Amino acid sequence: REVFCSSPTALSSMLSERSEDDDARPQSVQVAVRVRPMNEREMKSNTVPVINASSEKAEVTLIRGTTGQRHVRQTYNFDSVFSSLSTQEEVFETVRPLIGEVMTGYEATVFAYGQTGTGKTHTMEGDLKSEAEKGIIPRAVEAIFERLKNPMYTQHSVVASYLEIYNEELSDLLLESAHGGPTHSFGAPNASKTPQLNLIAGHSGIFVQNLSEHTVSTPEDVLSLISRAQERRRVGETKMNKHSSRSHCVFTLNVSSQAPTPDGGMMECKGKLHLVDLAGSECAKTAGGNASDGRERERKNINQSLLVLGRVISMLRDREKSDKPSERIPYRDSKLTRLLQESLGGRCKTVVVATLSPSILAVEESFSTLNYAQKAQGITNKPMATSFFRVGQMAGTMGKSGPAPAGGDDASKDVQDWHAMLLRMNYLEEQANEAASKLARKQMQQAEIIARAEAAEAARDASASALDE
Numbered sequence: 001r002e003v004f005c006s007s008p009t010a011l012s013s014m015l016s017e018r019s020e021d022d023d024a025r026p027q028s029v030q031v032a033v034r035v036r037p038m039n040e041r042e043m044k045s046n047t048v049p050v051i052n053a054s055s056e057k058a059e060v061t062l063i064r065g066t067t068g069q070r071h072v073r074q075t076y077n078f079d080s081v082f083s084s085l086s087t088q089e090e091v092f093e094t095v096r097p098l099i100g101e102v103m104t105g106y107e108a109t110v111f112a113y114g115q116t117g118t119g120k121t122h123t124m125e126g127d128l129k130s131e132a133e134k135g136i137i138p139r140a141v142e143a144i145f146e147r148l149k150n151p152m153y154t155q156h157s158v159v160a161s162y163l164e165i166y167n168e169e170l171s172d173l174l175l176e177s178a179h180g181g182p183t184h185s186f187g188a189p190n191a192s193k194t195p196q197l198n199l200i201a202g203h204s205g206i207f208v209q210n211l212s213e214h215t216v217s218t219p220e221d222v223l224s225l226i227s228r229a230q231e232r233r234r235v236g237e238t239k240m241n242k243h244s245s246r247s248h249c250v251f252t253l254n255v256s257s258q259a260p261t262p263d264g265g266m267m268e269c270k271g272k273l274h275l276v277d278l279a280g281s282e283c284a285k286t287a288g289g290n291a292s293d294g295r296e297r298e299r300k301n302i303n304q305s306l307l308v309l310g311r312v313i314s315m316l317r318d319r320e321k322s323d324k325p326s327e328r329i330p331y332r333d334s335k336l337t338r339l340l341q342e343s344l345g346g347r348c349k350t351v352v353v354a355t356l357s358p359s360i361l362a363v364e365e366s367f368s369t370l371n372y373a374q375k376a377q378g379i380t381n382k383p384m385a386t387s388f389f390r391v392g393q394m395a396g397t398m399g400k401s402g403p404a405p406a407g408g409d410d411a412s413k414d415v416q417d418w419h420a421m422l423l424r425m426n427y428l429e430e431q432a433n434e435a436a437s438k439l440a441r442k443q444m445q446q447a448e449i450i451a452r453a454e455a456a457e458a459a460r461d462a463s464a465s466a467l468d469e
Contacts, residue, residue, distance in 0.1 A: 029344070030351045031377040032080035032094045033060050033370070035358055036119040042359045049358040051366060053083040055090075060356075062370060064363055076370050078377060084358065085452050088126055092139040094351060099143045101349050102255055102271035105385035107205075109274040109343035110136060113309075113372065114355035115365035116280025123353055124277040125230065128223055136353075137251055137275045141222045144255060144273070150429075154266075156257040159213045160222055162229045163197075165335050166247035167301045170197035172212050173229035173249065199335060204386070205342040213254070226251070246298050248305065248336050251275045269387040274343065278336075281306045281365065308334040310372050316345045317375040344376075349383045352376050 035053040050063040058081045063071045080094045098108040112120035126135030148156045162173040195210040216222045233249060253273045258266050279302045308330060315329050331341045343350045354373035356366045 025382070026380045027349060027383055029376050029379045029381060030079045030094070031354065031373050032082065032091070032351065033076070033078050033354045033356065033373060034082040034086065034091060034119065034123060035060070035084050035356045036122075037084040038358060039117070042357070042361065045361075048360045050360045050363050051356055051358040053081050055081050055083055055086060057081070060370065062363070062366060064367055074367075074370075076374055078354075078373065085449075085456070088123075088133055088135055088139070091123060091353070092136055094353070095136055095140060096143060098273065098349055098351060099140060099147060101383075101385075102144070102253075102273045103147050103257065103269065105269035105271050105387035106349055106383055107272040107274075107342065107347060107386075108349040108351075109276065109340070110140075110351045110353065111274075111276035111278060111340070111343070112353045112355055113278055113376075114280060114369050115357065115362055118280065118355035118357050118362070118369075120280060120353075120355050121277050123355060124275060125226065128227060128230075137226060138219070138223055140273060140275060141253070142219045144253065145219050148255075148257065152259045153257045154260055156255070158216050158222075158256075159254040160216050160225055161208075161211050161213050161252045161254075162225065163208055163211060163250045163252070163339075164233060164247045165250075165305070165339075167297060168305070168335055170199070170208065170211075170335065171247075172197060172210075173232050174212055174214055174225055199338050205346065206338055208339075222253075246279060246302070248279050249277045250339060251277075267387060269385070271386070274348075276340070278306070278309075281368075305334040305336045308337050309340070312337050312340075312344060313372055313375050313379065317378045319345075320378050320380055344379055344381075346381055347384045348381055350381060 033053070035051055038047070038049060052061040052063075053059070054061075058078055060076045060078065060081055062074045062076070064074060065072045082091055095110050098106075098110065102108050110124075112124050114120055122133075122135060124135050125137050127133035128138055144158065148158075160174075164171040164173050197211055198209040199206055200209045214225060216225070229249070229251075233247060251274070253275075255271045255273065256268065258268045261267055281303055311333075312329055312331060315327065319329075329345065331337045337344075342348045352373060354369050356362075356369060
């Protein structure tokens with residue numbers, strides 16, 4: 001950690017860390033739920049949809065089981081709900097506020113959670129070649145670089161890494177020798193042994209030792225890295241999903257920026273964005289696929305890590321509801337939960353996107369996902385920003401000879417006042433941009449929404465006619 005100094009003389013020669021533990025304000029984990037359309041397999045088998053989603057009410061209704069002749073309806077409310085008609089852009093709008101937070105020095109996490117085949121990878125990555133179908137990761141990348149075009153940022157850097165957790169082993173998806181084993185080399189000509197990836201507890205949280213980092217200058221640079229990683233990620237065919245992700249993946253962007261202050265100094269912010277695509281939970285009966293020992297081991301490891309994640313979420317939620325000291329939160333029981341430790345109950349700003357199938361075939365898995373999503377909504381984090389203030393020439397000349405004058409604490413107050421002003425400016429700029437873009441989006445989407453509504457009505461009328469016959 002940088003040392004916080006109130007002396008103007010000391011401030012002129014070093015950086016001062018702005019955030020302290022007592023400055024962290026509690027903030028709840030934000031939860032969005034997305035219901036995908038019925039897929040081809042479900043439509044061919046003529047399965048019944050049992051989930052209704054209302055984006056307007058931010059409400060999901062699950063029809064589960066029967067009591068006599070009556071269906072049991074359970075309704076859940078979340079921060080955001082996206083029906084099968086929702087677009088990739090609309091889903092990203094839930095995440096967009098995190099971009100501004102990262103630019104001001106916060107650490108943020110977005111992760112998709114749900115059964116296999118419910119659209120997690122589509123939501124997080126999407127189709128990189130399609131403007132309409134690209135997911136949260138490419139849109140977040142573009143939003144960050146768009147923000148960095150602001151002339152207030154005199155210097156900036158963006159560094160990317162991409163980690164895979166497969167069978168509880170760590171792999172680097174951005175190395176040329178990927179999948180040569182559980183760990184990968186940096187491609188050094190004389191490297192005879194691949195450096196092992198290890199989870200290490202540092203002063204700012206958990207980090208991965210020996211994970212390669214790649215400096216990127218444009219969104220195209222990042223998309224190229226993502227495409228490379230997509231080719232190397234473990235996937236396999238199951239009955240539920242032809243391209244089922246067999247691993248958890250964590251894509252991280254470290255964003256550093258500098259902006260000048262009125263006195264000639266410099267404000268430096270160091271933010272971090274984690275974008276996580278989890279493997280889907282599944283049971284042997286519904287997953288099907290290759291019944292080999294290797295596939296079964298994959299399934300068990302996936303389910304075990306997700307079980308630990310669910311246990312962590314449940315225990316954190318119970319801790320929020322109880323005044324009594326809670327049991328130890330089992331972050332260390334899996335590598336996934338260790339990596340997500342700051343995201344759940346820690347110092348991150350976190351958004352969880354829970355994905356669902358509307359089909360009755362997945363009703364029990366949907367019920368489980370909704371319950372975990374509801375518990376996650378009750379978790380409180382304490383986000384802290386990492387930003388530094390370097391005093392400029394005018395302020396740095398104060399107290400140049402002799403002891404620092406009385407009132408040196410004013411320098412600390414100036415740091416806080418400047419940062420508050422910067423946050424307000426960024427907020428107002430974001431609000432103005434958001435208002436303008438929202439109007440444009442509404443005009444462009446109006447015709448498409450009307451067309452989709454008409455198509456839905458036509459399908460409903462056709463179903464009603466079929467029932468009458």
